[in-house]
Amino acid sequence: MKINFKLNGQKYSLDVEPYEILLEMLRDRVGVKSPKCGCNRGDCGTCTVLLNGKTVRSCLVLAIEIDGAEITTLEGLMADGKLTPLQESFLAHNSFQCGFCASGMLLSTTELLEENPAPSKEEIKETLSGNLCRCTGYTPIIEAISDQAERRNKIWVS
């Protein structure tokens, strides 16, 4: 069946099978590779994308469910290939090692900071608890997020 959706600001129209998974569609049909498959059952969060601004595990969403919706992946966060301040903060804190979970982490954090511009460490941890990372021990990721939130809030105040 035919679905229409917006991906990272661009319009798409695709024929999909009713059993097709959003993650598969993004990676294999559209060629957007930043969402990764780590478990295929919603445990690891590395396939996280934004569906109308809210995070979903794209391995648990059927392609047909996104008809008329707007999807954002890591590629869509960057305007003209420029790193977002959050990405800069991840870079500065060495918040990733192998980098496989980075896309999911950034999207989950983007949603958090949209909803809660000044999250506590506990709130950050809770948000990230659906995104597994085996390399970093999470500490540098949490630091990057607190740091970025703090910096952003300072700019707003001043």
Next chain:
Amino acid sequence: MGKLKYVGQSSPRIDGKVKITGAAQFIDDIDFGPNLLYAEIIESPYPHALIKKIDISKAEKVPGVVKVVTGKDFPYRFGLYMHDRHIFAQDRVRFVGEQVAAVIARDIRTAKKAAQLIKVIYEPLESVLTTEDALAQNPTLIHPDLADYNHVPWFFPKGGTNIAHWRKVRKGDMEKGFAQADLVLEDDYTVPRYAHCAIETHGAIGHYDYSGRLTVYTASQSPFTQRHLFAQALAPLGLTHKDIRVLSPFVGGGFGGKAGVSMEILAAALATAVRGNPVKILWSRSQEFYNTYQRQGLSAKIKLGAKHDGTITALEQILHWDAGAYVEYGANVVNAAGLSATGPYRIPNVTIDSVCVYTNLPPGGPYRGFGYSEFLFGLESHINEVSKRLGIDPVMFRRLNAIREGDSLAYGAEMNPNGMIEAIDKVAREIEWGKKTKSDNPKKAIGKGIALFWKAPAMPPNASSTAFLKFNEDGSLNLMVSAMEIGQGFLTVMAQIAAEILTVPPEKIRVELPDTDRNPYEWQTVASHITWGCGTAVERAAVDAREQIFDVVERGLCKDRASLYLEDECIKSKTDSTFSLPLKDIVIGGIMQPDGTFRGGPIVGRGMFMPEFASASSDPETSQGGHPNVHYTVGAAGIILEIDKETGKMHIPKVTLAVDLGKAINPDLVKGQVAGGLLQGIATVLYEDMRFNKDGKILNANFTDYKIPTAMDIPDEVVPILVEVPQPDGPFGARGMGEHTMIPAAPIIANAVEDALGIRIKSMPITAEKIALALREYKKRKEK
């Protein structure tokens, strides 16, 4: 050594931007075009059985199926240190999940559907699921042909048994040693199996083209070793090393699990069955658990003797490793652990029996720590118990017996320079050792634990690294090495080493990912040896390039060579302060002469490193005589642990780890290793373990049931402490530290639990449930 400009700085990762933008390509991100085929594996449901018949006729008829293969198509053995595996099972399966056949189809759904139509008739055999059963009288033999297997000369398999290798270490006089002791304490400790859980699963794509070229893309820590093993296994098909090319893109976590060759051999072999088409095989999360490598289980029997004054007089360690169905890699874990099972202590009388035991569980293999985490859980728990019984402070006891530079190791070689004492003292200070901390909450107890650790790279004595370094027209560099970026930051560290010598900043250096056709040889990215081994090769390549540059300047400008040096990307002279020639002006085009001819040409540096002093030859009965380990990295770790006395639930206010890494080339990356490795280690104590049912089937092959830590499970504070006692043969004095960060996690927690509650837990994991149950037992006993 003068002042360092790049080495020792926390330079930003040179693979930072490519990873943070999603541009980094991992194995499953590479496109192979419309003729890509997909393979699905048919697996054994039995832990031990004979294959009587395989009927593939129905599967072959499914539209979209290109080929079905079974063991008959690939009767070839392979293995890293011992050839005990086949590409596909032949007449016998030895673990649940072992590959028996494969369907190759045009799409993955067809491959999966057709795989279900393959009928395999098995004759179940008695299975051996524990080391006790495997070592019993007249056991079922898992490898009846063991005596005939090819293996490295430092393995000692016992044909007619389930013992694949037995590493014996004998030093001194045990009888005398125990007689001198005022206290002899014996106990048993057990460690279950664990999974690496890199978030990226294994994957490989093989392509055998019509010219006879086999190209294999792998998610791998070991591209050159893979090429070698593919060439060995597929030699009957006429393939040679020159015909095989292995490329490894970015790897989404390794931890040892992507070392050696496991499922990648399937892609290499299957490609030869569907010539002209690339064929992809990607492990699911559950396959990742049961058919790659697992960390081996261990039962340890420890007997330790010490005097009233705290001197250790003798140690006996009997280590029985549940190594699984195939031990081609795992037997070397057993070997390495056996050689070093004294831990970082000076002990005059030593007996170690490290026994590699076949069982009908999935193959064991390398896992960050390479056996040291496992034996140190028992040993460092035991050391605490001995010191407690002697009435000596456990930190004092360790300090007293800690190994020092020049001490004789259990197998005879000498201990390298190290900062063990500094590490102990700094860790003790960091957790305020000796100061009892009480929780404000009466339901909670606080304990402190400390443990020492050491580890040597476990590698064949001739394991080598090489580097090519080529200049570009603008004075930037491409550095070609074949170690693997698995997240540890090795690309950045190599760039920093080359930068320091050539004065070209790291951001102007591109370090290439491995391609066995174009990059020079590297043994494997394992053993925490890359900074040391590959780093030395890079250092030498940079020196080689620098000397070539000086040659050109000497010949092209008649400059006194001895006066030349590099600074800020220019060639300068100590005798002529006005002379400054930018590298970019000469590194490709050379130097023009008055007559219009040129001197020089493109600068390409070459560096190689092999530890020529290493040797695995020793007396098989005692291990005396060789130099099997190049050096040890040592350190200490400490923890403050808060325990809920009702539920057993644990919380970590602080954990610290001091490691003597010789020289921190990039301190931030090193600290990242400490935070990540410690949590991975802590997880093996608090959360994880592999469970099998009575039929040898893993019960928790997914992240719902095998819980790895989330951001909610981290310690409140992680304090990395870097000790820098230089390694004489390391680049800028550096030695490895990647694995060491997880090794002491288990004993620090076990010791802290004992400190808080007076309960010694001798089996891992140490879950809240186990503590709660032990507390209940303890109370009952007290009431009696």
